Amino acid sequence: MEDGLADFIISIIFICIAVSVPLIGIFGGRISEYQHFRSLVRREEESNDVIVTQLKSFPAANHSDQPPSIVYAETVIASDYLKTLLAKIRGIFGGEVRSFQKMQERSRRETLLRLIKSAREQGYNAICNVRLETADVGGGAMTPGKNAMPMACILGSATAYHASTSR
Amino acid sequence: MIVTNTETIVGHEITEICGLVQGNTVRAKNIGRDIMAGLKNVVGGELKGYTELLTESRRQAVERMLAQAEELGANAVVNVRFTTSAVTQGAAELYAYGTAVVVEPSNVG
Numbered sequence: 368m369e370d371g372l373a374d375f376i377i378s379i380i381f382i383c384i385a386v387s388v389p390l391i392g393i394f395g396g397r398i399s400e401y402q403h404f405r406s407l408v409r410r411e412e413e414s415n416d417v418i419v420t421q422l423k424s425f426p427a428a429n430h431s432d433q434p435p436s437i438v439y440a441e442t443v444i445a446s447d448y449l450k451t452l453l454a455k456i457r458g459i460f461g462g463e464v465r466s467f468q469k470m471q472e473r474s475r476r477e478t479l480l481r482l483i484k485s486a487r488e489q490g491y492n493a494i495c496n497v498r499l500e501t502a503d504v505g506g507g508a509m510t511p512g513k514n515a516m517p518m519a520c521i522l523g524s525a526t527a528y529h530a531s532t533s534r
Numbered sequence: 535m536i537v538t539n540t541e542t543i544v545g546h547e548i549t550e551i552c553g554l555v556q557g558n559t560v561r562a563k564n565i566g567r568d569i570m571a572g573l574k575n576v577v578g579g580e581l582k583g584y585t586e587l588l589t590e591s592r593r594q595a596v597e598r599m600l601a602q603a604e605e606l607g608a609n610a611v612v613n614v615r616f617t618t619s620a621v622t623q624g625a626a627e628l629y630a631y632g633t634a635v636v637v638e639p640s641n642v643g
Contacts, residue, residue: 425544426546431545437539439590441585443580443588445581495540502628516571518571518584526538528542
């Protein structure tokens with residue numbers, strides 16, 4: 368009889384864990400994505416005094432003693448439980464995977480902001496020739512089956528320089 | 535050493551081309567980072583461990599590239615590009631390459 372009770376309690380605990388992990392994943396993921404998007408919007412507004420182009424020439428450059436310099440940034444953002452689940456369902460029917468599209472967008476915008484931040488920290492006020500590319504750190508597409516960890520890895524590089532800005 | 539990913543450098547003139555310089559590195563992520571990444575894949579968010587890994591690899595690849603440029607007697611590297619490849623599960627290659635050149639400040643603004 369006591370054995371039965373112990374088994375019952377253990378199984379209840381296991382069920383609780385099995386239910387709570389997806390719940391934490393779903394709510395935690397939603398909340399962190401919402402907060403990240405808010406912080407992206409705020410920081411993008413703060414950094415709109417920096418000229419950002421992907422031209423190879425130096426638009427509006429002005430002569431200064433500090434020569435131009437390369438800046439880099441990288442961001443790796445993990446998918447959450449809900450996104451992975453939604454993507455798996457999408458994999459059955461096909462079509463646009465919105466959840467991963469948002470994840471990539473977050474990673475790209477974050478990388479661009481980090482490029483701007485790094486340029487600003489070194490005293491520059493413009494960046495040109497912005498390049499954003501994807502990487503695979505051996506977690507996402509490389510891992511088959513159940514252990515796959517979808518993630519968005521973005522590498523960014525740009526050249527920071529001084530520009531005469533009217534803003 | 536001036537490093538840019540553009541073909542020219544504003545306010546400078548390229549006087550001599552020394553050739554292609556390159557640097558690469560293959561780095562593995564450790565188990566600790568893998569476990570953290572596994573947990574992060576439940577709630578989502580940034581994988582700081584992997585971001586640091588990429589930053590470190592990039593720094594190392596660029597250092598190797600600059601060492602080559604210095605050997606050639608260059609004072610700038612232009613048109614720097616990066617590529618990555620996933621060699622195996624758990625290890626990523628980062629490759630940096632550019633053109634080593636000698637530049638002089640030009641007088642015309």
